[in-house]
Amino acid sequence: MFSLPVLEHQLVMYVTSEGRDTFSKPFDLSSVPVVTREQAHAEERTKKLTTATPTLKAPTTGPKRPVKDSSADMAAATATAQKHAAALSAVPEIAAYGTVLKSSKVIELTESETEYVVTAIKHVFKDAIVLQFDIKNTLPSTVLTDVSVVAAPADSESGEPQLEEDFTVPIPRLDTDVPGTGYVAFKRVDESASVLTTTFTNILKFTSKEIDPSTGEPEESGYEDEYQVEDLDLTGADFISPAYVGNFDTVWEQVAGGDEASETLQLANMKSIAGMQMSPIITS
Numbered sequence: 001m002f003s004l005p006v007l008e009h010q011l012v013m014y015v016t017s018e019g020r021d022t023f024s025k026p027f028d029l030s031s032v033p034v035v036t037r038e039q040a041h042a043e044e045r046t047k048k049l050t051t052a053t054p055t056l057k058a059p060t061t062g063p064k065r066p067v068k069d070s071s072a073d074m075a076a077a078t079a080t081a082q083k084h085a086a087a088l089s090a091v092p093e094i095a096a097y098g099t100v101l102k103s104s105k106v107i108e109l110t111e112s113e114t115e116y117v118v119t120a121i122k123h124v125f126k127d128a129i130v131l132q133f134d135i136k137n138t139l140p141s142t143v144l145t146d147v148s149v150v151a152a153p154a155d156s157e158s159g160e161p162q163l164e165e166d167f168t169v170p171i172p173r174l175d176t177d178v179p180g181t182g183y184v185a186f187k188r189v190d191e192s193a194s195v196l197t198t199t200f201t202n203i204l205k206f207t208s209k210e211i212d213p214s215t216g217e218p219e220e221s222g223y224e225d226e227y228q229v230e231d232l233d234l235t236g237a238d239f240i241s242p243a244y245v246g247n248f249d250t251v252w253e254q255v256a257g258g259d260e261a262s263e264t265l266q267l268a269n270m271k272s273i274a275g276m277q278m279s280p281i282i283t284s
Contacts, residue, residue: 003033093167097125102241109229115139116204118229122238129186136179143218144206147171151184153198161189162196195239200232
């Protein structure tokens with residue numbers, strides 16, 4: 001939501017302006033900062049505390065509940081996004097895709113106590129999907145080489161593939177308890193589809209080599225092995241980023257002229273919709 005104190009101040013300055021040129025342009029809402037509801041409530045509480053008459057309050061006992069710092073959460077999210085963008089741009093093949101639109105949270109594909117610990121992050125680009133796999137080998141006296149993940153997306157309901165593998169970035173070597181990162185990139189088959197939903201089956205493939213205790217180096221010969229990890233779902237939520245809409249009518253007018261669809265739904269066990277709050281939904 002908008003920062004109400006800033007909005008109020010800028011509106012007052014706008015309507016009380018003595019210059020005619022000011023009113024030749026509409027009031028610009030983009031100059032008003034957007035804050036979370038938690039931040040807005042905090043500003044409101046601060047205003048009340050600074051204007052209210054002090055009163056005596058009985059002391060409280062026991063541990064205080066931690067206060068959620070929304071600004072810290074936003075800063076952490078921004079730092080994480082910048083970290084992902086820097087890591088992805090360091091891979092030339094991925095950098096060619098352009099700017100990453102959204103990255104998911106870390107998803108665990110194995111238990112933390114397993115011999116091979118695998119987590120994944122989904123990165124969405126305009127015309128591509130990049131799966132990041134962070135892998136750790138927990139086996140002592142063992143080195144994994146040529147480590148990669150074979151990720152296979154399921155076909156659509158029509159039986160046609162939605163994504164095709166573009167390239168894979170393997171991990172050359174994984175020592176014990178030293179994590180490494182690999183990537184699997186997919187291009188859209190149908191670039192006109194705005195949202196894709198599929199499930200990736202993932203198999204970890206590698207060559208396992210024992211470490212020679214006399215030299216501390218892995219043996220030349222090893223054996224190829226694979227390890228099945230959990231599936232990874234790509235859902236509609238991976239293509240949606242939160243944004244504040246100040247005026248829904250304006251947004252609706254901007255998309256006017258596009259395709260429209262109507263559907264009749266039945267509300268079970270309800271005699272009336274009086275008093276219900278209805279929220280409009282825009283779909284592409």
